[in-house]
Amino acid sequence: MSLALATLLYEWRRYMAAVMALALSGLLVLAMTGVFIGIGKGFTAAIERSSADVIVLPPGATALFSGPMGMPRRYIPLIYNHPEVVQVRPLAMSGGMFQNIRNIDPTMSAADRARQGAPRQRNVMVNVIDTAPGSVTIPVDYSDELVEALRQPFTVAVDESALPTLGVQLGDRAIYNGQTVTVVGVIRGYPNMMQPTIVTSRDTLRMMGQTSDSSPRVGPLMIAIEDPARAEIVAAQINAASRGAYRAWTRVELAEANAGAMFEEGILVIIIGGCVVLGAIIGVAITWQTLRGAIMANIKEFASLRALGVSMGSLRRIVLELSFWVGLVGVVAAIFLTWLVSLLASANAVIIALPISLLLIVGGGLVIIAMVSGLLSLGILKNSQPADLLR
Amino acid sequence: MTTATHGKHGDFAIEAKGLVKRFKTGRTHIEVLKGVDFDARHGDLTMVMGPSGSGKSTLIAALSGLLKPDAGRVDALDVDNLWKLSSGRIDKFRLDHCGFIFQGFNLFPALSALQQVTTVLKYQGLSGDNARRQATAALEEVGLGPRLHQRPSALSGGEKQRVAIARALAKNPQILFADEPTSALDGENGQVVIRLLRRAATEHGAAVICVTHDPRLEAWADRVIHIEDGRILDDQRRTPEANPMLASAH
Ligand SMILES: Nc1ncnc2c1ncn2[C@@H]1O[C@H](COP(=O)(O)OP(=O)(O)O)[C@@H](O)[C@H]1O
Ligand SMILES: [Mg+2]
Numbered sequence: 001m002s003l004a005l006a007t008l009l010y011e012w013r014r015y016m017a018a019v020m021a022l023a024l025s026g027l028l029v030l031a032m033t034g035v036f037i038g039i040g041k042g043f044t045a046a047i048e049r050s051s052a053d054v055i056v057l058p059p060g061a062t063a064l065f066s067g068p069m070g071m072p073r074r075y076i077p078l079i080y081n082h083p084e085v086v087q088v089r090p091l092a093m094s095g096g097m098f099q100n101i102r103n104i105d106p107t108m109s110a111a112d113r114a115r116q117g118a119p120r121q122r123n124v125m126v127n128v129i130d131t132a133p134g135s136v137t138i139p140v141d142y143s144d145e146l147v148e149a150l151r152q153p154f155t156v157a158v159d160e161s162a163l164p165t166l167g168v169q170l171g172d173r174a175i176y177n178g179q180t181v182t183v184v185g186v187i188r189g190y191p192n193m194m195q196p197t198i199v200t201s202r203d204t205l206r207m208m209g210q211t212s213d214s215s216p217r218v219g220p221l222m223i224a225i226e227d228p229a230r231a232e233i234v235a236a237q238i239n240a241a242s243r244g245a246y247r248a249w250t251r252v253e254l255a256e257a258n259a260g261a262m263f264e265e266g267i268l269v270i271i272i273g274g275c276v277v278l279g280a281i282i283g284v285a286i287t288w289q290t291l292r293g294a295i296m297a298n299i300k301e302f303a304s305l306r307a308l309g310v311s312m313g314s315l316r317r318i319v320l321e322l323s324f325w326v327g328l329v330g331v332v333a334a335i336f337l338t339w340l341v342s343l344l345a346s347a348n349a350v351i352i353a354l355p356i357s358l359l360l361i362v363g364g365g366l367v368i369i370a371m372v373s374g375l376l377s378l379g380i381l382k383n384s385q386p387a388d389l390l391r
Numbered sequence: 392m393t394t395a396t397h398g399k400h401g402d403f404a405i406e407a408k409g410l411v412k413r414f415k416t417g418r419t420h421i422e423v424l425k426g427v428d429f430d431a432r433h434g435d436l437t438m439v440m441g442p443s444g445s446g447k448s449t450l451i452a453a454l455s456g457l458l459k460p461d462a463g464r465v466d467a468l469d470v471d472n473l474w475k476l477s478s479g480r481i482d483k484f485r486l487d488h489c490g491f492i493f494q495g496f497n498l499f500p501a502l503s504a505l506q507q508v509t510t511v512l513k514y515q516g517l518s519g520d521n522a523r524r525q526a527t528a529a530l531e532e533v534g535l536g537p538r539l540h541q542r543p544s545a546l547s548g549g550e551k552q553r554v555a556i557a558r559a560l561a562k563n564p565q566i567l568f569a570d571e572p573t574s575a576l577d578g579e580n581g582q583v584v585i586r587l588l589r590r591a592a593t594e595h596g597a598a599v600i601c602v603t604h605d606p607r608l609e610a611w612a613d614r615v616i617h618i619e620d621g622r623i624l625d626d627q628r629r630t631p632e633a634n635p636m637l638a639s640a641h
Contacts, residue, residue, distance in 0.1 A: 003499060003510055010501030010542070304497035307457060308559070309486025310514045311479065387458040389493045390448035390570050 004321035007298070008329070014294050018373070019330050021286035022366050025279030026334025030362050031341055031352055032275045038351030040262040042192055046127075047255045049139040052222035053231040054085075054238065056248045061220075062261040064091060070217040071246055079248075081241070084225045084234050087136045090218035092128040092202065094210060095195075096177040097121060100167040120167040124176075124196050131201045136224040141189070149184035150201045154208075157185030162196035176200075179208050191351055223248075280369055287330075287373035291323060295380050300389060307386035315381050323374025327367035334366060335359060400434030404566050404598030410453050410463035412446075423449045424460065425621040431600050431614075433565070436592040436631070438612035439602045446621040447602040451568050454600070455489055456481040468565060486515060490559030490597075492569040492588075496551040498543040504530055504554045505539045508561045515562060529561035530554070533587055549580030556587050560595075567591055569601040573608065585611050589631065 001009075008015055046064055047055070056079060057064075058071050076088050099121045129137045131151040138147055149155060156176065158166060163186065168174050172183050181200070190197060205211045225234050231250040238248035249257070262268065295302070302315055335354075342352035412424040423446045431437045439447050452458035454465055456473050465473040468488060473481065498507050508526035509519075517525065530539055533553040543551055552572065559567060569588060573581035585601075589611050592599040601608070609615055610632045617624040 001506070003502065003506075006506065007499065007501040298499060300495060300497045301499045304491065304493065304555075305511065305514075306482075307455075307485065307489075307491040307493075308511050308514075308562070309482050309484070309489065310511065311482045311486075314514060386491070387452045389491075389495065389497065390452045390457065391494070 002318075002321060004318050005325055007294075008322060008325045011294070011297075014297065015290060015326055015329075018287040018290035018326050018370070019333050021290075022283050022327065022330025022370060023333035023337050025283035025369065026331065026362055026366050027337045027341065028279045029272070029275050029365070030334065030338040030354065030358065031345075033272050033358055033362075034338070034342065034352035034354050035345075035350065036262065036268055036272070037259075037353040037355065037358070039194075040259050041351060041353050042190070043262075044255050044258045045190060046139070047251060047258055049141050050091075050222060050251065051136050051138055051140050051224065052251060053225045053228045054223040054235045054248050054250060055254050056221040056223060056238065056246050057254075059244060059247050061247070062254070062257040064220050064258075070219060071221070073216050073218045075246055076218070076221065078241075079221060079223060079238060082225075082234060082238055084227070084230065085223055085238075086226055087134075087222075087224040089130055089135065089137045089222050091137060091220045091222050092205075092211070093219060094126040094128060094205060096124065096126065096210070098124040098166055098196070098198065099175040101173050101175060101180075120165075122166055122196055124162075124166070124198050125192065126176075126205070127197060127199045128202050128205055129199060131203065134224075136222045137202075142187070146185045146187070150199065151203075152182075152184065153204055154179065154181045155184040155200065155204060156181045157187050157199040158183055159190040159192070159197055160186050160188050161191035162198070165196045166198075177208065177210060221246075276365070280365070283330075283366065283369040284373050284376070287323075287326065287370055288376045291319070291326070291373055291377040292380050294322070295319060295377060296383070299380075299383050302381065302384035303386045303389050306384055307389060312381065315384065316378050319378055319381065320371065320374045323370045323377075324367065326374075327370025330370060331363040331366045334362070400432075400596055402433045404431055404433050405454060405465065405467045405600075406430040407454055407465045408463055410450065410460045410465070412449050412453055412458070412460045423621050424453065424463075426463070427618070427621070427623055429454065429616070429623070431566070431598040433596045433598050434592055435613040436589055436599045436601060436611060437614045437616065438609060439600065439616050439618060440604060440606075440609070441618040441624075443604060445619045447604075447618055448570050450618065451570055451600065451602055455491070455566075455568050456485055486562075488565045490562060490564035490567040490591075492552070492555055492559050492567070492572045492584075494571040494574050496543070496548075496555045496575075498551055498554055498558075500543055503540045503542055504535055504546070504550075504557070507543075507554055508558045511558055512561055526557070526561050529557040532560070533557045534583070547580075549576055549583060552576060552580065552584055553587070556584065560587075560591055563595065565597055567597045567599045569599065571603055571605075572601065573603065573605055578607070581605070581607070 043063055079085055079088050099119055102119055131147050146157060150157060158168060163169060168183050170183055170186050173180055174183060202211065225231065235248040235250050338354065342354065345352050407429040410424045410427040413420045413422045427450060441447050453460040459474055467473050470484060505526055508529055509522040512522035512525055527539060530536060533556050535550060535553055538546065538550060573584050576584060585608050588599050588601055591597045613631060614628050616626045
């Protein structure tokens, strides 16, 4: 084992400060970026799990529900013109006020009643599906039972992460925009940090009188084709016929564009960039001072190596190797910490996405921070004067 | 350890002429070495004795290429005028030919006795296996065969100094500098250490230059040089009383 590694392992307490600083810098950047990616993923999930092979959006849009919204309804028959298209359904989204209903038990004590709290009112986003079997607006991960349940009038499904926020459970009744609905399904994997989301059928919405079916404009068009493997070709052909009025994407293509578009937002770059700069400064400052202290603690030993003829360059290499190992341990600690935080976050419906590429980039950055700190602390080696050992 | 010897017993290993070293203290200069001539031979245990502050350590530093003298020259082994070399070459000279033993032990807390020694040997270019073999031999020679894998915190002062000696001897140095090697040790451990230095001279033909103000060590020396106030007072050749071959336990 090398001197640097042995020293790090044996005197690990001395290096804890540096490792923690690196871990926290890493956590700062990873958690921040991860949250944003998580938010993005929430939107992308709807694309990735949709049954549509091809999705048509207004030109310039890369997300289902942002950017230029809506297209003329007359585009639907235009798209049916393509011989391979079997189904075109507009994706609808709605919103309203959701309120839970308290079961009033007359025998309940006042204290119990107080504990139950007041009814909660929340603004919710509503995803609309068509419950006809094989409908292109049903996400692939919805079970037949769920679709069956939603086919009943005045029913809704809620993502499990939104249950506590809305104060409802499976089977509860609640009030949506003044009308009573029943929670007949709980879905998983569609958390929304901004606003709780519920799912209902287009028919339920119509019965409530809240559909936009008569509107001349429609949202994104979800398209099923005969052979999903030909999605790319069909999308290209639809685009060729569109004359720029709309743009057809394959599902995969849109998911990628959607994730990428998020990071083109200036504010995100500023926030994450700020975290990176802050993390780097904190990391370098603390790691540098820790390494200086550690070198000074062993300066006599280094001096005795110098006396025995070990060159200054070799001592520098020892310090740089030490920095490298400190950096590596910092990366492991950062990933571990971030993982803990992401567990905590997901318990609170906040998704911190940690793709491997992000871990690699941040990990590499932490090692660079450690190495820079090592370079900065090389100067202290000048104190390893073997003549000082002769007294 | 291989019993390779260097030069011939009696050949000059190091010769210095007219060494002068001044230190600035405040506005005044103090002259610590006032034109010292010095030599040491292979196979000799040369003892440099003198009161504290007389310039002994400064002399060793100048002889070994650690502290540049203000005047004078040092010829060591086949190098003419050591101080003409670049600092990198002086480092290389020490790496190839010199061993050091200090009053403190200066061992890395994280390394086992064996690792302390192999670390230096690896810088000499030895492969891992060779370094381990040679380091084990050196540690066995100083009687630490059973303590190879102990860290300094598990070793006594005497054992630590023996690790430091093994670290210096494992390179098989032609010149071995020792600055007060026994002054941090009790009498018994001091005897062990001086016996090892004696053996390095007799068996390996190293020129051992040992600075001390401990009069008990005089008995082991081939030559005793007294220095006081930066000047050599006298230089006596003598026959060591104690027989290291019989005295050494191993
Ligand atoms: N780096 C230095 N700066 C100033 N004075 C020094 C320095 N090193 C040694 N001295 C002085 O030189 C004198 C001789 O020191 P040293 O060679 O260490 O003596 P010894 O080893 O014989 O005890 C002492 O008076 C000491 O104070
Ligand atoms: Mg001294």
